[in-house]
Amino acid sequence: MTSPADDTFAPRPEPRAPRGFPDRRGADLAGERRLIAALAGVYERYGFEPLDTPAFEYADALGKFLPDADRPNEGVFALRDDDEQWMALRYDLTAPLARFAAENWQTLAKPYRRWAYGSVWRNEKPGPGRFRQFTQCDADTVGSDRPEADAEMVALAVEGLAAAGVPAGAAVMKISTRKLLDGLMEAHGIVDQAQRLTTLRAIDKFDRLGWAGVRDLLGKGRLDESGDFTRGAGLAQGAVNDIEVFLNAAAQGLSRQAVLKALADGKASATRDQGLSDLERIDQALTAMGVTDAQARFDPAVVRGLEYYTGAVFEAELVATDAKGQPLRLGSVGGGGRYDDLVARFTGERTPATGFSFGVSRLTVALQAMEWAGAGKAPRGPVVVLALDAEGMADFFAAAAELRAAGIAAEVYLGGSGMKAQMKYADRRLAPAVVILGGDERASGQVTIKDLDLGRALAAGVSDHDTWKSERPGQQTVPRVHLVEVVNGIVDA
Amino acid sequence: MTSPADDTFAPRPEPRAPRGFPDRRGADLAGERRLIAALAGVYERYGFEPLDTPAFEYADALGKFLPDADRPNEGVFALRDDDEQWMALRYDLTAPLARFAAENWQTLAKPYRRWAYGSVWRNEKPGPGRFRQFTQCDADTVGSDRPEADAEMVALAVEGLAAAGVPAGAAVMKISTRKLLDGLMEAHGIVDQAQRLTTLRAIDKFDRLGWAGVRDLLGKGRLDESGDFTRGAGLAQGAVNDIEVFLNAAAQGLSRQAVLKALADGKASATRDQGLSDLERIDQALTAMGVTDAQARFDPAVVRGLEYYTGAVFEAELVATDAKGQPLRLGSVGGGGRYDDLVARFTGERTPATGFSFGVSRLTVALQAMEWAGAGKAPRGPVVVLALDAEGMADFFAAAAELRAAGIAAEVYLGGSGMKAQMKYADRRLAPAVVILGGDERASGQVTIKDLDLGRALAAGVSDHDTWKSERPGQQTVPRVHLVEVVNGIVDA
Numbered sequence: 008m009t010s011p012a013d014d015t016f017a018p019r020p021e022p023r024a025p026r027g028f029p030d031r032r033g034a035d036l037a038g039e040r041r042l043i044a045a046l047a048g049v050y051e052r053y054g055f056e057p058l059d060t061p062a063f064e065y066a067d068a069l070g071k072f073l074p075d076a077d078r079p080n081e082g083v084f085a086l087r088d089d090d091e092q093w094m095a096l097r098y099d100l101t102a103p104l105a106r107f108a109a110e111n112w113q114t115l116a117k118p119y120r121r122w123a124y125g126s127v128w129r130n131e132k133p134g135p136g137r138f139r140q141f142t143q144c145d146a147d148t149v150g151s152d153r154p155e156a157d158a159e160m161v162a163l164a165v166e167g168l169a170a171a172g173v174p175a176g177a178a179v180m181k182i183s184t185r186k187l188l189d190g191l192m193e194a195h196g197i198v199d200q201a202q203r204l205t206t207l208r209a210i211d212k213f214d215r216l217g218w219a220g221v222r223d224l225l226g227k228g229r230l231d232e233s234g235d236f237t238r239g240a241g242l243a244q245g246a247v248n249d250i251e252v253f254l255n256a257a258a259q260g261l262s263r264q265a266v267l268k269a270l271a272d273g274k275a276s277a278t279r280d281q282g283l284s285d286l287e288r289i290d291q292a293l294t295a296m297g298v299t300d301a302q303a304r305f306d307p308a309v310v311r312g313l314e315y316y317t318g319a320v321f322e323a324e325l326v327a328t329d330a331k332g333q334p335l336r337l338g339s340v341g342g343g344g345r346y347d348d349l350v351a352r353f354t355g356e357r358t359p360a361t362g363f364s365f366g367v368s369r370l371t372v373a374l375q376a377m378e379w380a381g382a383g384k385a386p387r388g389p390v391v392v393l394a395l396d397a398e399g400m401a402d403f404f405a406a407a408a409e410l411r412a413a414g415i416a417a418e419v420y421l422g423g424s425g426m427k428a429q430m431k432y433a434d435r436r437l438a439p440a441v442v443i444l445g446g447d448e449r450a451s452g453q454v455t456i457k458d459l460d461l462g463r464a465l466a467a468g469v470s471d472h473d474t475w476k477s478e479r480p481g482q483q484t485v486p487r488v489h490l491v492e493v494v495n496g497i498v499d500a
Numbered sequence: 501m502t503s504p505a506d507d508t509f510a511p512r513p514e515p516r517a518p519r520g521f522p523d524r525r526g527a528d529l530a531g532e533r534r535l536i537a538a539l540a541g542v543y544e545r546y547g548f549e550p551l552d553t554p555a556f557e558y559a560d561a562l563g564k565f566l567p568d569a570d571r572p573n574e575g576v577f578a579l580r581d582d583d584e585q586w587m588a589l590r591y592d593l594t595a596p597l598a599r600f601a602a603e604n605w606q607t608l609a610k611p612y613r614r615w616a617y618g619s620v621w622r623n624e625k626p627g628p629g630r631f632r633q634f635t636q637c638d639a640d641t642v643g644s645d646r647p648e649a650d651a652e653m654v655a656l657a658v659e660g661l662a663a664a665g666v667p668a669g670a671a672v673m674k675i676s677t678r679k680l681l682d683g684l685m686e687a688h689g690i691v692d693q694a695q696r697l698t699t700l701r702a703i704d705k706f707d708r709l710g711w712a713g714v715r716d717l718l719g720k721g722r723l724d725e726s727g728d729f730t731r732g733a734g735l736a737q738g739a740v741n742d743i744e745v746f747l748n749a750a751a752q753g754l755s756r757q758a759v760l761k762a763l764a765d766g767k768a769s770a771t772r773d774q775g776l777s778d779l780e781r782i783d784q785a786l787t788a789m790g791v792t793d794a795q796a797r798f799d800p801a802v803v804r805g806l807e808y809y810t811g812a813v814f815e816a817e818l819v820a821t822d823a824k825g826q827p828l829r830l831g832s833v834g835g836g837g838r839y840d841d842l843v844a845r846f847t848g849e850r851t852p853a854t855g856f857s858f859g860v861s862r863l864t865v866a867l868q869a870m871e872w873a874g875a876g877k878a879p880r881g882p883v884v885v886l887a888l889d890a891e892g893m894a895d896f897f898a899a900a901a902e903l904r905a906a907g908i909a910a911e912v913y914l915g916g917s918g919m920k921a922q923m924k925y926a927d928r929r930l931a932p933a934v935v936i937l938g939g940d941e942r943a944s945g946q947v948t949i950k951d952l953d954l955g956r957a958l959a960a961g962v963s964d965h966d967t968w969k970s971e972r973p974g975q976q977t978v979p980r981v982h983l984v985e986v987v988n989g990i991v992d993a
Binding site: 019020021022023024025026028029030031032033036037040051052053054056057058059060061062063064065067068070084085086088089090092094096105106107109110116117118120121126128130140148150151152153155156158159162288291292294295296297352353354355388389391400401402403404405407408411414415416417418419421422423432435436 | 512513514515516517518519521522523524525526529530533544545546547549550551552553554555556557558560561563577578579581582583585587589598599600602603609610611613614619621623633641643644645646648649651652655781784785787788789790845846847848881882884893894895896897898900901904907908909910911912914915916925928929
């Protein structure tokens with residue numbers, strides 16, 4: 008690094024982060040870290056091993072793009088290594104897992120179950136709430152084709168949401184399997200690839216458009232409010248009717264067993280029956296693990312990543328109500344499913360895998376918005392020991408050390424300003440209290456402690472002046488030996 | 501993502517991570533995370549705010565290089581954003597802090613004290629133990645020119661090392677200030693820039709070469725064992741003598757006050773006196789915080805980053821002894837100091853700052869090598885519930901859920917193999933125990949529990965067969981209701 012002071016003639020750079028790359032501090036960062044710690048506890052109790060893969064992968068291993076020009080494709084951040092190979096920053100945690108599993112397949116204890124968290128990067132146009140670096144937190148099982156492995160993903164997500172602080176009843180896991188839809192199309196002879204995709208896309212819009220919209224998209228087509236016409240799948244009426252029954256099989260409140268019963272009434276096919284049998288086994292494993300119908304339900308309308316998932320699919324949805332009891336749509340905070348092809352890219356052998364990924368930022372935002380798990384509360388700063396004169400420095404540091412030894416976050420003011428600015432600093436740091444050890448206090452073996460929490464409460468009108476005067480004065484001078492005790496009383500209040 | 505199964509004609513990529521980018525799992529990863537968590541506790545108790553800046557910075561803000569060619573300089577990973585601006589991955593956590601502080605200077609509570617951890621990237625030739633992505637963990641105070649802010653960095657490091665599990669006496673912080681050396685050179689009229697740098701470089705080699713080597717480098721020059729000649733600084737004999745006194749001022753075991761006294765005997769200069777006064781204040785603050793002479797000592801031979809630091813400099817060194825009591829040189833596990841120019845790159849105004857950075861990988865390796873803080877012990881896997889028949893699945897999952905509810909990591913085997921392979925799997929997962937709920941056990945309301953820890957202990961010859969038989973049998977069949985109790989006994993043993 009060159010000494011900046013020497014760069015007399017260099018223009019000053021503008022201090023700013025690249026577009027779409029946020030700095031994070033305070034409550035947002037603390038909330039995300041609390042969430043990851045809560046999920047880590049659950050994952051490891053389920054026997055999932057932590058894994059940390061690097062930010063870079065070779066572009067061909069990532070699989071999303073193969074640069075054949077000088078400039079890499081959109082979507083990922085890529086650069087050429089000094090041996091001219093393209094490397095790219097990971098855009099999710101699943102592609103690196105597939106590379107890792109394929110690379111170490113011979114020596115891994117199988118099935119291989121790992122959890123991971125970390126940054127992922129997307130080279131997309133940034134926008135409000137749309138970042139180019141964000142955090143994911145995933146659990147995956149590679150090497151098990153048992154539906155129980157899918158059930159475990161659901162149980163993991165249910166417990167993870169609870170550990171994160173989402174109250175009972177405010178989250179639901181929705182489960183389906185692609186085999187149900189495949190079987191339905193099989194039974195109705197829908198084999199044309201384009202027609203199949205249009206059908207799946209129509210079903211995927213059930214939540215948003217309701218049955219009337221989906222019906223149009225399954226038939227001739229749909230004219231939306233803006234006047235745009237979307238061509239439909241052109242299915243026969245019999246197929247449309249069966250899809251209606253299928254989508255309505257999962258009315259809110261039905262038990263998993265009741266949904267299975269309703270689905271069994273539809274037109275049979277080998278694939279559908281396989282799907283029903285998978286769901287039956289998922290239900291049994293969930294029930295054995297104590298996951299209730301309210302926590303995890305079957306919902307055939309769940310489709311997800313059309314070309315990615317090959318079996319079970321899941322989605323975590325928050326279903327909170329506002330202060331008036333009205334349902335609040337907080338939306339999906341995670342999802343996953345069975346993907347049996349990713350490792351095969353490397354090995355040529357189909358390797359069954361299933362996983363679940365939390366949308367860490369979305370879930371953190373929801374926890375804060377709902378003030379669940381103490382999230383959203385103003386974070387608390389350290390107790391600030393004022394630095395009022397040079398002679399007292401040793402005493403200020405001794406007081407801070409004493410507070411820290413008692414487990415209280417504390418610091419000595421280290422700037423050069425006077426009393427008023429120091430009080431303002433303490434307030435901006437959200438200090439619960441300031442400690443004043445002026446010359447008078449030191450001479451008389453005393454200490455003055457000012458309760459800033461109380462000051463803020465008064466300012467917010469939470470308390471009133473009488474209470475303040477009678478019950479807990481904002482400032483008190485006590486013998487120095489009572490420092491920790493009095494500050495503890497304020498911090499714990 | 502395209503469906504890999506469709507890529508019939510695409511060649512299979514080789515599954516490997518880019519050179520110099522390690523995958524991390526098991527004990528290494530757990531050790532690093534434990535270390536960061538321990539440091540986080542200390543930093544926040546000292547009132548340092550967490551900050552997370554993105555991986556990318558604009559290249560001009562990073563400051564290390566300004567690409568004027570198509571291909572960026574060595575040293576950093578850089579790429580051009582879609583608006584043609586160069587972005588680079590951060591190579592440390594200090595440059596992004598300087599950018600953040602400059603960008604938010606008006607609104608920050610000052611002094612601004614933050615801690616951070618995260619990956620940094622260096623585009624260097626990888627080699628054994630030399631990675632291109634690694635973790636740093638830093639604390640910095642921006643906006644305080646008080647020597648007490650430097651003292652706080654030292655106290656933070658001392659407490660951090662203790663919290664990380666380094667036992668008392670096994671770590672020492674070495675402290676100096678560049679003002680001592682600047683003053684010494686000032687007093688001896690060493691003003692030529694090249695001569696100054698050669699002098700500093702020579703002093704920096706005191707630890708490695710001893711006085712004889714440094715003396716040659718300060719004089720005419722030094723011929724090393726390989727026959728290479730390094731030209732010396734060509735100092736006059738009086739200056740060389742004073743530097744000898746200076747370097748010897750910090751004999752092992754001297755108190756901070758004694759070192760200050762010895763240094764005060766040297767040739768005076770305004771800068772040196774300023775340095776001595778800074779160290780005096782650092783000593784007082786350290787003493788007030790309970791940091792002993794054994795934990796942090798003054799050592800004028802500490803130089804560090806020649807063109808970077810402007811005042812105090814610190815280095816954390818581990819000084820363990822091996823089983824025979826011989827000193828083990830584990831080397832530096834962190835360092836830092838005062839750098840007053842980094843923010844000025846952006847603002848044009850000199851902004852005092854001081855910081856300390858832990859070498860996270862080095863410290864993790866040392867903790868594991870010394871088996872400090874439980875590091876280096878084999879990590880423990882989950883209890884494995886064997887999956888012996890399809891009918892028992894619900895019982896297997898219920899047993900695993902029961903164990904997890906009691907806080908015991910547990911999983912059901914989810915592969916498709918038989919009993920023998922399942923036992924091998926459990927062993928490779930380092931399971932403390934396996935739970936067997938076969939048809940017989942289920943019919944009779946019992947459960948069989950096999951103690952794998954004991955099996956491993958026997959295999960390692962730690963226990964003997966008689967003890968095994970009489971005191972704790974490796975396998976026991978007990979009523980199903982005693983599952984948690986028995987497994988707890990094994991896990992806690």
